[in-house]
Amino acid sequence: MKFKMVDLPGVGKKLTFINGKNQMMGMVIHHSGKRELYFFEDADDDEAVFTFDLSSEETRHLGTQLLSATLDPVMNEKIERLQILRKKVIVEWLEISKKSSLLGASYETLTNMLPSGVSIVGIFHDDEFEVDPPNDMAMQQGHTIMIVGKRDPVEAFIDLCESEDD
Known part of the structure; x- marks a missing residue:
């Protein structure tokens, strides 16, 4: 997987991930915390096939899923306790x-x-x-x-x- 991160002055940061099939996912992280995901069929495409907006909290939940933390009952319980504690x-x-x-x-x-x-x-x-x-x-x-x-x-x-x- 190829990974690249660049600054977007006045906006935030842009991260791009290119997998082994040359498909690309881009993520713009705004200073406000908002995240925008862009999915491209091919890394050379100019137009995204699909876009998706996430809040900071939604991004954390997605990251947890991607890390398979919710598949581990002990880790899942710890995450839930931390979320309750944070409140x-x-x-x-x-x-x-x-x-x-x-x-x-x-x-x-x-x-x-x-x-x-x-x-x-x-x-x-x-x-x-x-x-x-x-x-x-x-x-x-x-x-x-x-x-x-x-x-x-x-x-x-x-x-x-x-x-x-x-």
Whole structure:
């Protein structure tokens, strides 16, 4: 199989696959996530025999099928669990601004403010990522707190921090 990838300025990328029978499939991946598939009877043809549009999610499902992952019951169950988990768990980044209610607060104070269902993954600062910062570390302007948790508690924590900014 021959494979080729080229940039399409302002659009995205184009991938082409040519099989052993000289049939070609082209795929345009738009910056928006949309995918367009083009099927050609012969690699030298100018007109596609068939076209097909896919969303990002549909493309992932198709890729799973092409990898035969759904034929493996254990892998299929893991994929289903991950899809369910993706809908329930979110990762957010909370940047400390000069107006932030968290400005000057210690890491320990920050952890005590966390609602059940939310955890701090780490803090980005000065091109570093602290996974386990010291309790007395003060939150400064430019620090970014990476949190993970269930959607509702994460959103409630962000709202709490933002409501105190005003």
